[in-house]
Each structure stands twice: as C-alpha cells, then as structure tokens.
C-alpha cells in the first residue's frame with residue numbers, strides 16, 4: 001500500500017543568473033511501514049525534497065499524493081490539515097520551546113489538534129515514556145541532555161499519530177554514541193507503531209539499518225547501494 005507518492009516532481013531555485021535544478025521529473029514511492037534512508041551530499045536538495053514531500057513547499061511541477069489525496073487539488077487550508085494529520089517532522093535541531101517543560105512541548109500539537117486536555121496529557125506522557133523519558137515530564141529543555149532534547153522533539157513529532165515521519169538528520173547534532181542510541185530508539189518506535197518514514201542521514205552505518213536507501217542524482221531520486 002502506497003502511503004506517499006511523488007509523481008514527476010520538478011523544482012529549481014534561481015541564484016542570480018544561475019538555475020539550480022534540484023528535482024527534475026523525480027518519482028518516488030513510500031510504501032506503508034517502510035523506513036527509507038536518504039543519503040546525498042550537502043546542497044543537493046535533501047531538505048527541499050522533505051519540504052516538498054511534507055507539503056511545506058509547493059513544487060513547481062508534479063503531484064504529491066498522500067494517502068490517496070492529490071495535494072494539487074487541495075486548497076491551502078485542506079493542505080495544511082492533511083499535513084497536520086498525516087506528517088510528523090523532525091529536524092537536526094530540536095526546536096523545543098525553552099519556557100515549556102518536556103511534557104508541555106509534546107502537548108502543543110495535541111492541544112492544537114484536539115479538545116480534551118486530560119486526554120492530551122495522557123497521550124503526551126505515553127509518547128515520552130516510549131522514548132525513555134518517563135522521569136523527565138516536568139524538566140525544562142535547559143535541564144535535559146542533548147539526546148533527551150532530541151527524543152522530546154521526536155515524541156512531539158509523533159504525538160498526533162501521523163502516518164509518515166519525515167526526519168532531516170534527526171541525530172545529526174549528537175555525538176556518535178548518543179546518535180546511535182537515539183536513532184535506534186527512533187527506528188524501534190517507528191517499527192512498533194507501524195509508521196512509514198523517510199530519514200535523511202549522513203551516517204552510512206545508520207542508513208544500513210533502514211529498509212532501503214535512496215539518493216539524489218541529477219534531479220532524480222534513485223536507489224543507492226552502499
């Protein structure tokens with residue numbers, strides 16, 4: 001079952017006189033339950049691809065189909081709704097709000113999407129526990145380690161139960177040991193929740209733990225064999 005499909009996507013940036021063709025008739029399919037690694041050199045367009053796949057940026061050409069819905073047929077409000085319901089984002093930097101506790105940070109998407117606060121609190125606690133943070137609910141980000149902050153950010157991305165996780169070097173700012181620990185936890189949770197994920201990484205060792213690896217080459221998304 002196809003969860004996300006990119007159909008003949010083209011996207012370019014203008015840099016003065018130069019035309020930076022990031023994607024050129026690129027096709028890509030994410031099947032239900034798949035975890036795919038995206039590896040490509042800096043500046044080739046990995047972040048652009050994730051933003052396009054995640055409906056944060058509109059491609060200049062092509063169609064994005066998420067759970068059978070063609071995004072080009074949606075208005076802005078519908079597109080935002082589809083994104084909020086279907087996609088979780090994790091970035092290299094945690095982007096936690098310093099003045100809120102770990103639990104409050106995780107609750108923000110829940111409170112935006114749903115009504116009941118009690119229910120949201122329980123769901124938020126459950127997600128923090130899945131990431132080994134049952135003892136950190138009331139800690140502020142300033143009191144958490146780098147690995148813990150990133151785990152809170154991942155829990156926040158998943159709290160609304162999106163079908164798809166898009167992660168841009170989710171452990172890229174951690175040291176090797178922490179990176180491996182947090183990454184393993186991320187993969188374990190994605191698998192046990194039956195989620196589908198596209199994860200950018202520079203780490204070949206981590207990439208080989210995923211179901212398949214793709215790269216960007218001449219504007220296309222192609223299989224990559226390490």
Ligand code: ADP
Nearest residue numbers: 013014020022041042043044045046047048049
């Ligand atoms: P990666 O994530 O692989 O490093 P990006 O998607 O961030 O690549 O960027 C790809 C290329 O497009 C880079 O050369 C970057 O400088 C350029 N770029 C990204 N966003 C813009 C933009 N909004 N306007 C112009 N150029 C951009």
Ligand code: ADP
Nearest residue numbers: 132144145146147148149177178179180181182
């Ligand atoms: P730290 O608190 O050292 O910055 P984390 O917050 O990522 O690291 O990790 C929290 C807990 O996970 C700590 O008890 C740490 O010892 C443990 N841990 C870290 N890396 C690993 C690993 N690779 N395997 C198992 N446990 C780990």
